[in-house]
Amino acid sequence: MGYYIVRGGRTIGGEFAVRGSKNAALPILAACILAEDEVVLENCPHIRDVSLTLEILQELGCKAEFSGRTLTIDSRSLSKTEIGRDTVRKMRSSILFLGALLGRTGKAVLGHPGGCAIGKRPIDLHLRAFEKMGVVVRERDDLLDCEAPHILGYDIYLDFPSVGATENILLLAARAEGATVIHNAAKEPEIVALAQFLRACGAEIYGEGTSDIMVEGVRKLHGAYFTIPADRIEAGTFLCAAAMTGGEICLKGPEREQLEAFERAIERTGCRLEWESCGPCLRLRPPKRLSSGFTLATGPFPCFPTDLQPLIMSLLTLAEGTCMISETVFEARFSHSAELCRMGADIRIDGRNATICGVKRLHGAEVSGKDLRGGAALLAAALAAEGESIVHGSQFVERGYEQIEKAFASLGGDIRLAE
Ligand code: UD1
Numbered sequence: 001m002g003y004y005i006v007r008g009g010r011t012i013g014g015e016f017a018v019r020g021s022k023n024a025a026l027p028i029l030a031a032c033i034l035a036e037d038e039v040v041l042e043n044c045p046h047i048r049d050v051s052l053t054l055e056i057l058q059e060l061g062c063k064a065e066f067s068g069r070t071l072t073i074d075s076r077s078l079s080k081t082e083i084g085r086d087t088v089r090k091m092r093s094s095i096l097f098l099g100a101l102l103g104r105t106g107k108a109v110l111g112h113p114g115g116c117a118i119g120k121r122p123i124d125l126h127l128r129a130f131e132k133m134g135v136v137v138r139e140r141d142d143l144l145d146c147e148a149p150h151i152l153g154y155d156i157y158l159d160f161p162s163v164g165a166t167e168n169i170l171l172l173a174a175r176a177e178g179a180t181v182i183h184n185a186a187k188e189p190e191i192v193a194l195a196q197f198l199r200a201c202g203a204e205i206y207g208e209g210t211s212d213i214m215v216e217g218v219r220k221l222h223g224a225y226f227t228i229p230a231d232r233i234e235a236g237t238f239l240c241a242a243a244m245t246g247g248e249i250c251l252k253g254p255e256r257e258q259l260e261a262f263e264r265a266i267e268r269t270g271c272r273l274e275w276e277s278c279g280p281c282l283r284l285r286p287p288k289r290l291s292s293g294f295t296l297a298t299g300p301f302p303c304f305p306t307d308l309q310p311l312i313m314s315l316l317t318l319a320e321g322t323c324m325i326s327e328t329v330f331e332a333r334f335s336h337s338a339e340l341c342r343m344g345a346d347i348r349i350d351g352r353n354a355t356i357c358g359v360k361r362l363h364g365a366e367v368s369g370k371d372l373r374g375g376a377a378l379l380a381a382a383l384a385a386e387g388e389s390i391v392h393g394s395q396f397v398e399r400g401y402e403q404i405e406k407a408f409a410s411l412g413g414d415i416r417l418a419e
Contacts (some may be wrong), residue, residue, distance in 0.1 A: 002394035004405055006382035007414035013247025014199045014411045018235045018254050019045040019229035020069065020402045023307075024193040028228065029053045030096040031194060032073040033062065033104050034174055035201040037223030044071040048399045052091045056083055060101075078104065081312035085111025085142055091399075095123055095164060098146060099171030102135060106145045112139070121330075126164035129156045133172060133180070149317040152176035153217055161186040161286045161300045166213070168193055174203040177215035185213045188259045193229055200224035207380055232258040233307045234401065235282070237376050240311040241408065243271050244318055244384035247413070250276075250283045261304040265312055268294050269302055269319050292358055293321035298329050310336045310377035317345035318384060319358040327352045339367035343385050361386055369393030371401045379404065383413050 019031040025182045029050070032039045044050060044066070054064045054071075061079030065072045067404035079100050088094045101108035113123060127137050133156075135148040153176045158165055166186040173180035185191070187209055203226045204216040230253035239317035243266065252266035256263075256275050259282075263273050270287030298306040306329035316323045317340055327333050334354055337347045346357040364387030369375025370386075375397040382389035394417055397404055405417045 002107050002417050002419045004379060004382070004391040004394060005416050005418055006364075006379065006389045006391060007385060008362075008383050008385035008389060009345070010245065010383070010412050010414055011247035012238070012241045012245045012383055012408060012411045012413050014248050015250045015252065016238055016407065016411060017213065017252040018238070019043070019402050021045075021190060021193070021231035022047055022049055023163075023233070024188040025050055025228050026053055026093040027171070027190065027194045028226065029057065029073065029097050030100040031198055032057065032173055032367065033060070033075045033078060033097070034098040034171060035197070035221040035223050039073045039076070039201070039223050040179070040225045040346070041071040042069065042225075042227040044069050045231070045330070046402045049091055049093065052087070053094070056087055056094055056097060059083065060284070063318055079105045079335065081105050082109040083111065086111050087111065092121060093164070095126065096168055096171065098130070098409065099168035101305070102130070102146055103153065103175040104150055106148050106151070110142060110144045111328045112142050123164070125158055125160065125162050126168045129154075129158070129165060130172065132156060133176060135172075151176040152159055153180040153215070155181050155183070157183040158185060160184075163188050166191055170194060170198065170205065170215060172382040173215035173217060174198050174205070175219070176215075179369065180215045180217070182213045186300060187211065189229065189232065191335070197224065197226045198401055206328070208414055230254050233305065234372070236262050236305070236308040236378065237401070238407075238411075239266060239284050239313050240315045241380040241383055242284055242411075243269065244315050244319060244380055246286050247371065247412065248283070248285050252279045252281050254282050255280070261302055262308055262312075263353070265296055265304060265313070265337060268292075269315065279408045285402045290315065290319035290358070291321055292316050292319035292323035292356070295324045295326070297326040298399050300329070306330055306333060307373050309333060310373045311380060312382045313337065313347070313354060314340060314377040315355040317347065317359060317362060317381065322355060322357045325354045325356065335370040338379045339369070339378055340381055343368055343381055343389065345381070363387055364389040366390040367392070369396055376401060376404065379415070383408060383415065
């Protein structure tokens with residue numbers, strides 16, 4: 001397991017091309033199973049979760065080949081419908097193979113995804129919807145054994161607009177018999193990307209990006225050529241790191257409507273964001289001193305994204321004033337706060353609420369990231385802190401960022417990865 005050595009105090013700034021979105025790429029990779037043909041995906045990020053997903057595809061008998069950032073998947077040779085518990089435990093999004101395998105073969109056996117560092121993360125919404133669509137779910141020895149000779153469209157209401165459940169239902173419904181309507185569906189941009197991809201493969205989907213998505217099942221899907229959109233969470237990460245270190249940064253690739261809630265929050269700290277039409281490109285100009293004095297709540301899109309909560313918390317540790325963050329999506333997503341306090345931050349946690357009193361400076365320390373975004377938040381803090389920090393947990397950070405240490409170093413940071 002690796003760790004980062006960071007000498008803080010240098011500004012992070014310059015130009016950076018945002019990579020392809022992890023959370024868009026993962027469901028699209030699972031969806032490749034539904035397209036019984038060759039799929040070409042451009043702008044695919046080289047991150048550990050993508051590698052793990054490719055291992056699953058290969059384990060199932062599919063062919064997958066990377067060339068630069070172009071990924072070619074051929075699922076015609078699919079020969080298995082079972083994914084072991086160890087693989088599923090490594091990456092929660094492997095649950096999306098349930099919908100994809102059932103949609104293609106009517107069968108799927110998967111290890112139970114279990115819990116994870118940011119909360120309980122059950123899959124009841126996925127399974128309840130599947131059962132309504134004709135899937136028989138048996139649980140044995142910590143395995144989900146699912147079968148459905150006939151998958152039928154259904155009118156589904158989600159109690160919560162779960163991203164994963166919406167994606168899984170979309171995958172299953174794309175090849176079901178008849179129409180499926182998902183009410184209270186998730187509206188995240190990654191849902192839109194998945195629907196666009198499935199449509200490029202011949203699926204009939206309407207209303208993605210709204211609360212009601214309609215899917216008219218088709219018998220077969222074909223291959224497609226598709227470009228993975230830029231990662232809005234990676235964009236937010238680099239904007240926070242730049243703002244905390246007083247650097248001006250210009251990001252290429254992010255889409256404005258995907259970052260509106262984040263943009264509103266970071267502008268309240270005194271940063272100026274400018275969208276330039278060429279690229280498109282987003283420029284951040286930080287103030288002399290960041291300020292706070294507001295409240296923030298995470299929530300399903302278009303609210304502030306929970307994945308950027310650790311990053312904005314990291315930024316607010318250096319903002320003058322007091323800010324309160326409510327985490328409404330995941331019940332245990334503050335593990336980074338205790339580590340930030342070891343660097344001199346002043347944060348109090350009370351259940352799902354965090355109160356952050358800004359300090360003038362952070363100091364270097366030995367800290368541990370315990371999940372992907374929490375780890376990135378600690379790196380941003382370490383880059384802004386005085387002195388040297390050791391940040392453990394590169395195995396989490398690498399799940400969703402492509403060589404983040406090289407990216408920060410290219411923007412002026414003094415950071416390296418040690419094994
Ligand atoms: C996805 C993202 C993750 C992001 C999250 C919320 C991927 C690979 N991951 O995760 O980065 O933080 O959306 O934007 O895209 N829930 C249930 N029952 C269910 C499903 C979910 O109670 O069956 C709850 C979860 O415990 C959680 C909330 O709903 O509290 C949100 O989960 P969900 O939207 O499903 O997140 P993921 O798809 O797991």
